[in-house]
Amino acid sequence: MNPSVLSIENLSVDYLVEPVVHAVRNVSFELRRGEVLGLAGESGCGKSTLAYGIVRLLKPPAMITSGRAVFHSRDGLEIDWNELHAEELRANRWEKISMVFQGAMNSLNPVISIRDQFEDVFATHRPKMSRKQRRDRCAELLERVGVDPGRLSSYPHELSGGMRQRVMIAMAMALEPPVMIMDEPTTALDVVVQREILREITRLRDELGFAVIFITHDLPLLLEISDRIAVMRGGEIVELGDAAELYTNPRHEYTKQLLASFPSLTGDRGSFVRGAMDDRLLALDAVEVEAPS
Numbered sequence: 001m002n003p004s005v006l007s008i009e010n011l012s013v014d015y016l017v018e019p020v021v022h023a024v025r026n027v028s029f030e031l032r033r034g035e036v037l038g039l040a041g042e043s044g045c046g047k048s049t050l051a052y053g054i055v056r057l058l059k060p061p062a063m064i065t066s067g068r069a070v071f072h073s074r075d076g077l078e079i080d081w082n083e084l085h086a087e088e089l090r091a092n093r094w095e096k097i098s099m100v101f102q103g104a105m106n107s108l109n110p111v112i113s114i115r116d117q118f119e120d121v122f123a124t125h126r127p128k129m130s131r132k133q134r135r136d137r138c139a140e141l142l143e144r145v146g147v148d149p150g151r152l153s154s155y156p157h158e159l160s161g162g163m164r165q166r167v168m169i170a171m172a173m174a175l176e177p178p179v180m181i182m183d184e185p186t187t188a189l190d191v192v193v194q195r196e197i198l199r200e201i202t203r204l205r206d207e208l209g210f211a212v213i214f215i216t217h218d219l220p221l222l223l224e225i226s227d228r229i230a231v232m233r234g235g236e237i238v239e240l241g242d243a244a245e246l247y248t249n250p251r252h253e254y255t256k257q258l259l260a261s262f263p264s265l266t267g268d269r270g271s272f273v274r275g276a277m278d279d280r281l282l283a284l285d286a287v288e289v290e291a292p293s
């Protein structure tokens with residue numbers, strides 16, 4: 001079992017509205033180095049609030065009322081994310097934990113070319129890189145996610161939704177952080193692009209060994225790509241376990257209900273468990289037909 005790269009300890013988040021919404025309630029789990037941890041649960045159960053809470057990107061009226069997220073570096077250093085000042089947070093984001101959220105258009109600056117947005121990240125975090133090194137790295141990153149490096153001079157609005165989302169994923173990988181948090185990163189994309197991106201994420205995970213928290217309401221998809229799955233309901237994690245185990249032997253009543261709510265999962269049990277890459281992608285092809293939008 002790989003050591004933990006991120007510990008979430010008793011994290012609670014409230015929305016201070018009337019009446020108060022307890023969106024995340026006392027959530028604890030360990031993210032292991034190099035694993036894909038899927039976070040499943042129906043709309044409104046608190047997945048996004050948890051993701052934003054972990055990286056401290058919540059805005060009022062949201063407030064963290066308890067708990068913390070601790071990052072463990074390879075050399076044994078512990079970084080308590082909640083203790084970081086704004087400047088330290090900026091320095092550690094992208095470098096240690098990067099994020100890809102739904103709707104990349106909101107995350108990219110519309111008036112800056114793609115190249116300059118990448119260069120900003122490198123200028124801030126890798127100031128010793130030469131201009132040529134930065135340029136080469138930008139091109140390499142775009143190629144990795146299947147975007148023509150010729151697109152570097154484009155502005156976000158000149159790219160299709162799928163390309164923008166790929167650019168965001170490339171940017172999230174730019175500094176090769178040990179942890180990536182992806183909240184519905186492919187939901188807005190058509191299924192062909194979605195599959196290509198998932199293939200890429202899985203390949204890079206295998207190649208670079210980063211850990212991913214992958215959030216979606218699409219349970220069949222999560223079963224394909226995750227090592228372990230956490231099932232969330234009403235702000236709590238009600239079950240967390242090995243993806244194959246959770247599929248074949250769900251323990252919590254809600255997990256059973258969730259599995260039963262996906263017609264594509266009720267057929268031949270066992271066909272969706274995580275297996276060889278090709279098997280997974282073949283199964284994903286099958287999921288495309290039936291997965292709810």
Ligand SMILES: Nc1ncnc2c1ncn2[C@@H]1O[C@H](COP(=O)(O)OP(=O)(O)OP(=O)(O)O)[C@@H](O)[C@H]1O
Nearest residue numbers: 015017021023042043044045046047048049050217
């Ligand atoms: N700004 C806000 N003010 C008040 N309540 C909010 C706010 N944002 C979210 N909530 C509430 O917090 C709870 C968790 O919402 P959250 O968006 O985290 O769920 P989710 O599982 O990510 O849902 P989805 O899959 O639809 O994105 C929900 O009850 C939601 O209504």
